[in-house]
Amino acid sequence: MTETWSARPSEFYEFKSWGSDGVIFLCDSGDTHLLNPMGVQALELLQSSSFQLIDLVRELSLSPALDAESITPNSVLGLLTELYYLGILSKK
Amino acid sequence: MDISKNKLSLALSSSLNLEQVSCSDWDLIIRQARASNLLCKLYFLLKQRGVVDRLPMEVSRHLQASQFLGANLCRSVFREVDYINAALKSIDLPVVLLKGAAYVVRGAEAGNGRLFSDIDILVEKKHLEKAEESLKHHGWFNNDYDEYNEKYYRTWMHEIPALTHIKRDSVLDVHHAITPPTSNIKSNTGKLICNLESIEGMENVFTLSSVDLILHSAVHLFQDGEFDHGFRDLVDLDSLIREFSEQDEIFWERLTNRSVELGFQRPIYYAIKYAKLFLNTPIPHAWLQRIEKGRPTFPTLMDFFFGRALMPAHSTCDDRFTSFARWALYIRAHYLRMPLYLLIPHLIRKAYMKRMEKNKTAAE
Amino acid sequence: MNIGSLSEKEFISAIQQEGVAFRVAGFVVKLQTPFADVGKCIYLLYFDFPLADLNSFIDFHMEIVPPKGVRRWYCPQVEFYFDGFRPFKPLPRDQAYAMFEWSFNWCVANHMHNYFIVHAAVVDKDDKCIIMPAPPGSGKSTLCASLVMSGWRLLSDELALLDLQSEHVYPIPRPINLKNNSIDIIRNRFSNAVFGPIIKDTAKGTVSHLKPPEGSVLSASRVSKPTWIIFPKYLAGSETSLLKRSKAQTFMEVAKNAFNYTVLGRDGFQTLVKLIDACDCYDFCYSNIDDALEEFDKLRESK
Numbered sequence: 236m237t238e239t240w241s242a243r244p245s246e247f248y249e250f251k252s253w254g255s256d257g258v259i260f261l262c263d264s265g266d267t268h269l270l271n272p273m274g275v276q277a278l279e280l281l282q283s284s285s286f287q288l289i290d291l292v293r294e295l296s297l298s299p300a301l302d303a304e305s306i307t308p309n310s311v312l313g314l315l316t317e318l319y320y321l322g323i324l325s326k327k
Numbered sequence: 328m329d330i331s332k333n334k335l336s337l338a339l340s341s342s343l344n345l346e347q348v349s350c351s352d353w354d355l356i357i358r359q360a361r362a363s364n365l366l367c368k369l370y371f372l373l374k375q376r377g378v379v380d381r382l383p384m385e386v387s388r389h390l391q392a393s394q395f396l397g398a399n400l401c402r403s404v405f406r407e408v409d410y411i412n413a414a415l416k417s418i419d420l421p422v423v424l425l426k427g428a429a430y431v432v433r434g435a436e437a438g439n440g441r442l443f444s445d446i447d448i449l450v451e452k453k454h455l456e457k458a459e460e461s462l463k464h465h466g467w468f469n470n471d472y473d474e475y476n477e478k479y480y481r482t483w484m485h486e487i488p489a490l491t492h493i494k495r496d497s498v499l500d501v502h503h504a505i506t507p508p509t510s511n512i513k514s515n516t517g518k519l520i521c522n523l524e525s526i527e528g529m530e531n532v533f534t535l536s537s538v539d540l541i542l543h544s545a546v547h548l549f550q551d552g553e554f555d556h557g558f559r560d561l562v563d564l565d566s567l568i569r570e571f572s573e574q575d576e577i578f579w580e581r582l583t584n585r586s587v588e589l590g591f592q593r594p595i596y597y598a599i600k601y602a603k604l605f606l607n608t609p610i611p612h613a614w615l616q617r618i619e620k621g622r623p624t625f626p627t628l629m630d631f632f633f634g635r636a637l638m639p640a641h642s643t644c645d646d647r648f649t650s651f652a653r654w655a656l657y658i659r660a661h662y663l664r665m666p667l668y669l670l671i672p673h674l675i676r677k678a679y680m681k682r683m684e685k686n687k688t689a690a691e
Numbered sequence: 692m693n694i695g696s697l698s699e700k701e702f703i704s705a706i707q708q709e710g711v712a713f714r715v716a717g718f719v720v721k722l723q724t725p726f727a728d729v730g731k732c733i734y735l736l737y738f739d740f741p742l743a744d745l746n747s748f749i750d751f752h753m754e755i756v757p758p759k760g761v762r763r764w765y766c767p768q769v770e771f772y773f774d775g776f777r778p779f780k781p782l783p784r785d786q787a788y789a790m791f792e793w794s795f796n797w798c799v800a801n802h803m804h805n806y807f808i809v810h811a812a813v814v815d816k817d818d819k820c821i822i823m824p825a826p827p828g829s830g831k832s833t834l835c836a837s838l839v840m841s842g843w844r845l846l847s848d849e850l851a852l853l854d855l856q857s858e859h860v861y862p863i864p865r866p867i868n869l870k871n872n873s874i875d876i877i878r879n880r881f882s883n884a885v886f887g888p889i890i891k892d893t894a895k896g897t898v899s900h901l902k903p904p905e906g907s908v909l910s911a912s913r914v915s916k917p918t919w920i921i922f923p924k925y926l927a928g929s930e931t932s933l934l935k936r937s938k939a940q941t942f943m944e945v946a947k948n949a950f951n952y953t954v955l956g957r958d959g960f961q962t963l964v965k966l967i968d969a970c971d972c973y974d975f976c977y978s979n980i981d982d983a984l985e986e987f988d989k990l991r992e993s994k
Contacts, residue, residue, distance in 0.1 A: 249957065251964045253938035260960035265402060265953060267960060269943050350748040358752065358774050385719070385748045392804040399954045642775050 238326045240315055241285035242278060248323055250278060255300055263322055272300055274314060281324060288312055328634035332644050333605065335359035338369060339562060340607045345378050353386045355643055362641035363558045366390065367397035367440035397440045404431050407446055407497050412531055414465035415450075418457050422532045423449040423523060425502060425543060429534035430563070432526055437566035442559075445489065445498040449535075451516055452503040459487065459501070466493045475676070483507055483664055485514070505543050506550060507664040512590050514546070537571040538578070538585045545598035546591055552660020554636040554653050558605075561637055564598050565606040572609075579614040586621070596621030597629070601637055632656050695738040703730035710754075712743040716863040716911035718799070719743045722791065724755040726769070732788040732887045736866040736900055739908040751798040755791050757784075773798060782893075789890050789898055792868060796849050799863070800950040806852040806861065807962045808950040813846035813860055813915070814838045816991045820860050820915035822851050822970070823923055824948040827895065830925025830977075833873035836901055837980045838987060840881040845907040846915060855958055857965035859914035864907040866900035874899045880980065918994060920945065920970045923977070931982040933990070934974045941972040 249260040255272040270278065276298050280286060286294070288308060296306045318324045330336070334355045337343045348356070360366040370390035373379045379387055404427075412422050425447035430438035450458045467490035469477075480488045485504040492499070506514040523533040535543060541564060547553075548560040572578040586595040599618050602608035610618075623629050635652035638644035661670050694702060694713055705711050707730060710723030715737075724730065743749075752774040757763045758781050768781035771794040778797060782790050800808050811824035812835035825831035832848055839845040846862040853860055866887065869877060874897065877884055885902035920941055921933075942963055946952045952959045977983040 249960055249964075251942075253967070256937055256939035258939050258942045258960075258964075260957065262957060264406065265956055267943070267946060267952075269939055349746075351746045354748045357748075362775065383748065385750065388805045389750070389802070392802060395804040395951070395954055395956075395958070399956055402956060 237287060239285045239287055240281060240291065240319075240324055240326050242281040243323060243325050250282075252279070259321075259323065261322060266321075268321065273305070273310070274318070276301060277311070277314060278318070278323070285327075288315070291315075328631075328638070328646065330605065330634075330638075333359070333558075333638055334643075335363065335365065335369070335558070335639050336605045339365070339372055340565075340605075341372075341376065342607065345373070346381065350383070353383070357386065357389050359639040359641045359644060361389075363562075363639040364442045364556055365440075365559055365562060365639075366393035367442055368559075368562060369440070370394045370397075371440035394440070397442060400442060401431055401438075403497070404428050404446065407495075407499075408432060408529070408532060410465065410492075410495075410497075411446065411448065411462075411499065412529075414461045414467075415458060416531050418461045420450065420454055420458055420461075421523070423520070424532065424534050425449055425505075426547070426563075429540060430567075432529065432532065433524070433534050435540075435567065436570045437563045441563070445500050447486075447500045447502060449502050449505070449516065449519070451520060455487070455501070455503050462490060462499070462501070466495075467491065467499055468493055479673070483509060485510075505546055510550065510664045512546065512550060512593070512663075515589065518589065519543075537567070537575070538581050541567045541571070541582060541598070542586060542589060542591045542595060545594040549594040549597040549633075550660060550663060552657040554656065555640055557637045558639045561598075561602055561605055565602045565608045568599075568602065568608050568610075579611060579617075583614060583617050586618075592618075592621030593623065594621075596623075597633065601633060604634075605637065632659075692742050693738070694734060694740050694742055696742070699731065699734050702734045703727050706730040706733065709745065712745050712747065712749055713737060714741040714743050715795070715865060717861060718750045718863070719747055720751045720753060720795070720798075721745065721749045722753045722755065724787070724791075725757070726755065726787050728888075729755055729787045729791060732900075733791070735885065736887050736902045738902070739905045751795070751802075753791070753794060753798070755787055755794070786890055786893055788887060788900070789868075789893055792866065792900060795865070799850055799852070803852070804951050804954055805855070807855060807857070807952075807955065807959065807966075809851040809853070809945055810849065810948045810950060811851040811945075812848045813851045813862075814843040815846060815860075815915040816843055818913065818915050819918040819991070819994060820846060821919040821921055821987070821990075822860070822917055822945075823921050824851075824945055825923055826948075827870075829923055830873075831923050832867060832869050833876055833925065833980075834923050834977070834983060836867050836869060836873070836877045836884075837880070837984060839867070839904060839907065840877070840884060841984050843987070844910060844915075845903050853917065853962065853966065855955075855962045857917065857962050857969060860917050861914055862907070862911045864903045864911055866902055868895075868898060869901055870898050871896045876980070877901060917966055917970055919990065920967070920972045921975045922973070923975045925978065926976050927978050929976050929978045931979065931986055932974075932976045933986055934976075936972050936974050938967050938972055942967050 247262055251258055252275045257270045257275040258267060259270055260267050276295055280294055292306060292308050292311050295301060296303050315324060319326060334352055338356045360369045370393055379390060415422050424432055427441045427443035428446045430441055469488045470491045476488060485507045486500050486502040490499045504514050504516050506512050519535055519539055522536040522539060524536050526532045544560060544564050586592050596618050599610055603610055632652045632655055635649045636656050706722060707725050710721050712719055712721040754772040756770055758768050758770050762768045767784035769784050769787040769790055770777055770781045771779055771790055809824055811822050812831050813820050813822050814835060823831050835848050845864045846860055848867040850863055851860055852863060887900040889897060889899045891897045946963060
């Protein structure tokens with residue numbers, strides 16, 4: 236919970252969003268994934284700066300593009316863990 | 328045999344003035360390249376010479392298309408090697424890559440544009456059982472289990488039946504030697520393992536030494552009786568010899584001594600002879616003479632067979648003896664490893680199984 | 692000189708002997724077949740296509756031939772060879788012409804990776820095109836055939852070929868593969884429609900091939916700008932609707948329908964991003980062809 240999350244350098248993936256959702260290409264595996272609106276917002280934030288979970292939850296809750304009720308520490312942690320195992324994020 | 332039919336070798340060895348090649352000759356070159364799995368290789372060689380952009384568009388787009396296949400293969404090789412490493416490192420075994428995967432991973436010229444479908448690794452026989460167990464645990468299985476084939480491989484072959492990954496469908500060939508155990512030429516896996524070269528940036532991943540890679544390629548091509556990719560394998564040899572002989576001042580001495588040490592003089596004689604014949608591989612005269620010691624009893628007879636079997640597997644390179652030549656060398660390869668009383672029933676069974684498969688396909 | 696400049700007899704004789712080379716848009720195909728009925732179909736449906744010199748550079752060397760052995764005569768079959776290589780299992784003899792068409796698709800999709808290739812129909816008006824990826828059964832081919840017989844240009848009914856900058860779609864107009872009910876729908880609606888033989892019991896059901904309009908064949912060298920991506924769905928009794936869809940989801944669906952997205956790796960991702968950027972993306976539902984044609988005309992006028 237006190238880990239600091241950030242996006243890995245862009246050489247590891249390619250990311251494109253159109254409005255709310257987006258797609259991400261993982262260079263290592265060659266896989267492509269659809270990112271839902273929360274995933275897109277989170278990745279854009281983590282590309283600009285590192286965040287601890289609680290701060291990220293707060294930032295995402297402020298986003299008008301997202302349903303505030305769905306932004307919980309659990310749901311965001313689940314997303315971060317998934318993106319971490321896909322090789323998109325790093326944590327310290 | 329009429330080597331002039333092999334337009335591809337003229338293009339590969341830069342014997343052609345490419346700007347004077349006619350459309351119908353380009354048609355032949357591309358077709359022979361595709362049939363030999365060398366289209367991507369041809370692209371790389373022509374790109375190195377700076378001529379791809381000067382080719383007619385209808386020709387160059389086939390070459391450019393093939394380089395995407397090559398690049399995709401290259402990416403998947405590195406991924407697959409990581410997975411194999413995970414399986415073998417967990418039981419303290421090294422990943423020793425052979426053939427195409429080895430060339431790609433060590434960045435050899437022979438790896439540029441090299442197309443292949445399986446990854447080959449070498450595991451010492453004493454570690455084979457635990458290696459198989461760990462690979463199985465990580466998802467590699469023998470998909471085509473057949474009791475006879477299983478027994479055949481375990482008794483007569485230097486590799487176990489091919490393993491396929493359950494999720495990724497990638498194929499892994501696990502060798503425990505580079506010649507069959509009953510072959511007239513016995514390989515010594517221990518000696519090969521003592522001379523491995525590590526790969527920078529890839530912990531626990533190795534290939535055979537540069538000289539051993541060449542000897543393995545020669546042994547595989549001239550002992551194993553498989554000529555579907557015969558010309559491609561000859562192109563590998565040419566590439567490896569050119570690159571390594573330039574990098575190493577005492578390369579020829581090393582190659583000749585090692586071929587004697589491992590008992591591979593005959594295959595290396597064939598390798599040098601036919602690489603020079605088809606691809607103008609530069610061989611210093613003094614070493615040519617040394618390699619002559621591996622000459623067979625009837626070199627002209629072997630020219631009849633190898634001269635045909637090594638041509639690209641395309642109808643434009645065939646003559647009326649080509650099928651017979653390939654078949655005869657296939658029998659020879661089996662004869663070199665199996666006694667006659669077992670060879671004949673084995674060949675009958677193989678022919679029968681092939682016919683059954685063909686009839687099954689027709690029925691479907 | 693096009694195929695029609697030969698007599699049917701001359702053409703069939705040539706294709707049965709040394710084979711015939713002809714241009715299909717940017718590709719040169721050589722076909723050899725001993726089957727007179729296949730020769731007849733090609734003559735009918737490729738009538739407007741230019742002949743090529745047998746000594747020219749040929750992209751695809753194709754043979755549609757009987758198998759060796761007993762299946763040559765008993766429950767006869769047909770095989771396809773691509774320059775001596777047989778990629779498929781044999782099919783029943785009466786599917787020989789359909790096998791040519793499906794094999795041609797295979798030739799392009801498996802070899803021409805210098806293009807980004809999507810399994811889709813493509814039509815255009817005034818050089819702005821609509822790409823319609825769709826799984827079988829969506830009514831894509833019926834819609835494509837209707838558009839094309841109503842003045843739209845046919846770029847392809849199966850293969851969208853894009854350059855890797857996604858700036859252009861390259862036409863490859865060929866006979867349109869129609870299945871089951873759609874054969875009668877088009878035949879009844881368009882009296883000038885020319886069809887090849889009805890082929891029954893294929894893996895896709897009953898199929899027949901509609902001759903491409905001459906205008907589409909003659910303009911095959913003219914590229915088109917990808918402007919819309921539309922996923923059609925025929926739904927009996929439904930209202931006609933054109934609804935915008937998420938670009939990210941369109942991306943994933945087009946990637947799924949692309950033959951070589953994975954092969955192209957990072958280049959494939961970048962090419963598809965550019966394509967999605969350039970196009971408006973819609974779901975299209977219809978049950979009435981007239982309404983569908985009107986909707987497409989409105990769409991074209993909007994840009």
